Amino acid sequence: MNEEISQLVERLNEAENEDQKTVFEQAIEELESTELALLLESLPLHQRLERWQQVPDEDRVDVLVAMRAEPRQTIIESFEESELQSLLSGLHAEDLIELAETLPESVIDTALGNMDASQRKHYQLSAQYDDERIGRYVDHELLILPRTARVRQAMRLIRKNLPEYTDCIYLIQRNGAFVGTVLVHKLYAADPLTPLVELCIDDPVTVSADSYLTDAAEKMEHSGLTALPVIDVNQLLLGRITLRLALEITREEYESQLMATAGMDEDEDLFAPVIRSSKRRATWLGINLLTAFLASWSIGLFEGTLQQIVALAVLMPIVASMGGIAGSQTLTLIIRGIALGQISKGNFKPLLIKEVSVGILNGLLWALVIGAIAGIWFGSLSIGSVIAAAIVVNIIIAAFAGVVIPLVLDTLDIDPALSGSVILTTVTDVVGFVAFLGLGTVFLL
Amino acid sequence: MNEEISQLVERLNEAENEDQKTVFEQAIEELESTELALLLESLPLHQRLERWQQVPDEDRVDVLVAMRAEPRQTIIESFEESELQSLLSGLHAEDLIELAETLPESVIDTALGNMDASQRKHYQLSAQYDDERIGRYVDHELLILPRTARVRQAMRLIRKNLPEYTDCIYLIQRNGAFVGTVLVHKLYAADPLTPLVELCIDDPVTVSADSYLTDAAEKMEHSGLTALPVIDVNQLLLGRITLRLALEITREEYESQLMATAGMDEDEDLFAPVIRSSKRRATWLGINLLTAFLASWSIGLFEGTLQQIVALAVLMPIVASMGGIAGSQTLTLIIRGIALGQISKGNFKPLLIKEVSVGILNGLLWALVIGAIAGIWFGSLSIGSVIAAAIVVNIIIAAFAGVVIPLVLDTLDIDPALSGSVILTTVTDVVGFVAFLGLGTVFLL
Numbered sequence: 049m050n051e052e053i054s055q056l057v058e059r060l061n062e063a064e065n066e067d068q069k070t071v072f073e074q075a076i077e078e079l080e081s082t083e084l085a086l087l088l089e090s091l092p093l094h095q096r097l098e099r100w101q102q103v104p105d106e107d108r109v110d111v112l113v114a115m116r117a118e119p120r121q122t123i124i125e126s127f128e129e130s131e132l133q134s135l136l137s138g139l140h141a142e143d144l145i146e147l148a149e150t151l152p153e154s155v156i157d158t159a160l161g162n163m164d165a166s167q168r169k170h171y172q173l174s175a176q177y178d179d180e181r182i183g184r185y186v187d188h189e190l191l192i193l194p195r196t197a198r199v200r201q202a203m204r205l206i207r208k209n210l211p212e213y214t215d216c217i218y219l220i221q222r223n224g225a226f227v228g229t230v231l232v233h234k235l236y237a238a239d240p241l242t243p244l245v246e247l248c249i250d251d252p253v254t255v256s257a258d259s260y261l262t263d264a265a266e267k268m269e270h271s272g273l274t275a276l277p278v279i280d281v282n283q284l285l286l287g288r289i290t291l292r293l294a295l296e297i298t299r300e301e302y303e304s305q306l307m308a309t310a311g312m313d314e315d316e317d318l319f320a321p322v323i324r325s326s327k328r329r330a331t332w333l334g335i336n337l338l339t340a341f342l343a344s345w346s347i348g349l350f351e352g353t354l355q356q357i358v359a360l361a362v363l364m365p366i367v368a369s370m371g372g373i374a375g376s377q378t379l380t381l382i383i384r385g386i387a388l389g390q391i392s393k394g395n396f397k398p399l400l401i402k403e404v405s406v407g408i409l410n411g412l413l414w415a416l417v418i419g420a421i422a423g424i425w426f427g428s429l430s431i432g433s434v435i436a437a438a439i440v441v442n443i444i445i446a447a448f449a450g451v452v453i454p455l456v457l458d459t460l461d462i463d464p465a466l467s468g469s470v471i472l473t474t475v476t477d478v479v480g481f482v483a484f485l486g487l488g489t490v491f492l493l
Numbered sequence: 494m495n496e497e498i499s500q501l502v503e504r505l506n507e508a509e510n511e512d513q514k515t516v517f518e519q520a521i522e523e524l525e526s527t528e529l530a531l532l533l534e535s536l537p538l539h540q541r542l543e544r545w546q547q548v549p550d551e552d553r554v555d556v557l558v559a560m561r562a563e564p565r566q567t568i569i570e571s572f573e574e575s576e577l578q579s580l581l582s583g584l585h586a587e588d589l590i591e592l593a594e595t596l597p598e599s600v601i602d603t604a605l606g607n608m609d610a611s612q613r614k615h616y617q618l619s620a621q622y623d624d625e626r627i628g629r630y631v632d633h634e635l636l637i638l639p640r641t642a643r644v645r646q647a648m649r650l651i652r653k654n655l656p657e658y659t660d661c662i663y664l665i666q667r668n669g670a671f672v673g674t675v676l677v678h679k680l681y682a683a684d685p686l687t688p689l690v691e692l693c694i695d696d697p698v699t700v701s702a703d704s705y706l707t708d709a710a711e712k713m714e715h716s717g718l719t720a721l722p723v724i725d726v727n728q729l730l731l732g733r734i735t736l737r738l739a740l741e742i743t744r745e746e747y748e749s750q751l752m753a754t755a756g757m758d759e760d761e762d763l764f765a766p767v768i769r770s771s772k773r774r775a776t777w778l779g780i781n782l783l784t785a786f787l788a789s790w791s792i793g794l795f796e797g798t799l800q801q802i803v804a805l806a807v808l809m810p811i812v813a814s815m816g817g818i819a820g821s822q823t824l825t826l827i828i829r830g831i832a833l834g835q836i837s838k839g840n841f842k843p844l845l846i847k848e849v850s851v852g853i854l855n856g857l858l859w860a861l862v863i864g865a866i867a868g869i870w871f872g873s874l875s876i877g878s879v880i881a882a883a884i885v886v887n888i889i890i891a892a893f894a895g896v897v898i899p900l901v902l903d904t905l906d907i908d909p910a911l912s913g914s915v916i917l918t919t920v921t922d923v924v925g926f927v928a929f930l931g932l933g934t935v936f937l938l
């Protein structure tokens with residue numbers, strides 16, 4: 049957590065009307081656009097819209113681009129048509145790509161119409177790739193020269209303008225195909241008349257435009273460079289990605305995983321309108337309700353038993369809960385392993401054996417503890433024994449399910465971070481209730 | 494997920510004995526040390542130790558440093574004393590810092606004894622900072638010149654050796670105090686005799702050595718540079734951090750948050766020895782057991798009611814579960830907000846109002862649905878009404894708890910990602926059971 053931002057958030061949120069205006073003015077001076085975006089996201093809707101008015105025209109596009117999609121939407125929705133048009137004139141291709149999902153089609157068309165030809169071409173090339181592919185997010189601030197160029201020309205280019213994170217110059221053929229990479233710092237010791245091709249590094253790292261975002265980010269990170277060229281299937285140099293983009297991709301990936309565990313996505317607005325937010329979350333509650341009814345139905349199978357031994361009703365949540373917790377530990381470990389690319393069919397078996405072994409040990413340990421407490425509580429050795437047995441069964445099944453469920457989901461291309469815990473809980477609830485009440489029916493009636 | 498690594502993991506884990514050796518040999522050639530580390534982590538213990546033997550001597554330190562603490566421990570524990578000593582000779586200060594937590598004191602002392610004086614000094618300076626402060630993780634591959642130096646000297650330095658991610662040279666006073674930053678690319682257009690101080694950038698960004706890791710990472714990210722100087726309280730230039738380190742910090746931060754939700758930490762080994770793993774997870778199960786018993790005890794208060802109306806026992810998990818899910822949605826949103834620095838006392842109130850409003854809406858919606866289903870299932874309007882009322886109460890309380898619990902925990906300096914969900918579940922379980930069975934006792938008996 050950035051102390052500077054969180055303090056500003058605090059001051060801003062605590063200030064009233066006019067004071068808030070002053071605090072925000074100071075923030076505008078001190079912060080860069082990604083931080084201003086965070087700050088605006090932290091404000092309730094009406095204050096967010098008021099403060100937005102203070103954002104200087106020249107920063108507005110950057111701030112909007114830096115915001116998460118949903119809070120950004122709340123601002124864009126407040127625009128007059130004319131306000132929107134003026135905001136979008138002179139837009140860069142990569143900004144329009146970022147904003148596209150929150151803009152009406154007609155507005156995108158107008159923005160494209162106002163763009164100069166080269167930006168429009170960049171946009172069209174990028175827009176071919178969906179939002180999981182790196183080709184969509186390349187920037188175009190790269191230094192490019194024809195393959196015939198010499199050091200002299202490169203030096204001229206650099207002196208004119210060196211974009212952030214530039215450590216290389218890229219050479220292309222006349223048709224735009226990528227030829228090679230020259231490290232900028234190699235230029236300085238070289239003779240001005242040397243052809244650049246002679247300085248090209250061996251085996252230059254390039255990123256394919258249809259790489260997944262995280263693959264591209266890892267390649268970027270491991271390259272030791274601060275930017276990499278992105279090329280399409282025809283070897284055309286599409287643009288570049290930077291180490292900073294790799295950082296942003298990594299953060300968004302983890303953030304969306306974190307949010308997925310509660311059935312949300314990373315674009316969720318802290319201050320989303322109540323109706324919108326309720327609707328979105330209702331789906332997740334509905335899915336979970338199905339699993340809850342399944343658990344409930346499995347209890348219903350034992351109504352007769354419960355009527356006779358009410359202690360079972362009192363204790364049954366313990367069996368379900370311990371299974372759920374043990375299972376979610378395994379599940380979380382496996383989900384991380386899948387995200388890191390560490391788990392495959394190859395190590396599935398030893399992993400399953402290890403997790404089930406841990407389940408057996410912990411199952412036995414906690415079965416003893418819970419059995420003893422329950423036995424004393426209800427003054428019945430047999431109740432203690434029944435719950436102990438049910439705990440062992442449920443924790444072992446939980447470990448098994450914690451390994452198998454995410455791997456099956458992953459094979460089916462379903463995000464295990466999103467659906468894994470719902471399915472796991474269904475398993476541990478149903479198994480827990482059935483094992484406990486079933487054993488109770490057999491041994492206690 | 495990096496496709497290249499996950500494919501290698503798969504091939505490696507599926508290969509038998511000799512084949513595995515060949516696959517790993519290929520991996521050593523193609524991958525960098527962080528990827529090899531991931532690969533070793535993905536192997537069961539005995540295979541991991543076998544493959545480790547293949548890692549070339551010169552890469553061993555890098556691979557160990559890149560591994561998570563726990564899997565690294567499994568390798569270090571397998572070393573003979575002499576093997577360990579030879580590994581540690583010629584170690585850099587920053588590698589020893591990384592390895593320190595997994596090494597016995599005596600080994601650290603020997604390694605320090607073998608270090609040359611400047612590295613030992615680096616180590617001692619860094620070791621003053623605990624593992625949450627950036628001072629501990631600086632590297633020393635930075636270009637430093639005295640404040641009196643001229644462009645000529647800088648050029649000589651650069652031609653000799655330009656470390657990765659170097660975009661600046663730092664000037665210091667004779668006592669080592671930081672003076673200023675010169676952008677490397679400004680050197681080339683300058684006269685060789687120009688004093689470097691004249692090229693210093695205005696207001697150079699520096700990072701204080703006792704900044705928290707994530708604060709330092711954000712500063713790094715927002716600077717637009719690829720490395721930043723780190724200085725201590727006496728303005729002494731301690732070392733530098735790079736954009737790549739910022740990326741690693743960001744990843745570890747999120748990874749530890751993800752693992753914390755299941756009571757684990759990010760160093761957890763996929764193939765930890767069963768006993769060790771069981772012990773560590775047992776604690777978390779024990780903590781959760783306390784909360785499960787609390788829920789169970791709250792049910793026990795209504796034994797009499799349950800005996801007379803067994804339908805309540807069948808339905809009660811639904812009330813608890815819906816509250817738990819609704820609460821965890823709010824909790825996850827707030828935990829992310831805290832991590833981003835977006836939540837403070839200032840926006841606590843509007844946030845609470847918004848979340849409780851969402852809770853009221855969703856509570857009413859699902860109360861209707863669940864009430865209707867339960868009413869039909871048990872053919873009783875009053876059972877339907879009682880569960881509907883309990884659902885509304887529990888979902889609203891869950892929203893309230895989802896906002897308040899993480900904020901209170903954060904104020905008390907307890908990680909809300911770790912403890913938040915246990916406490917929340919306790920609240921939603923107890924409130925759910927008491928509301929449902931309590932209302933049942935009043936209206937159904």
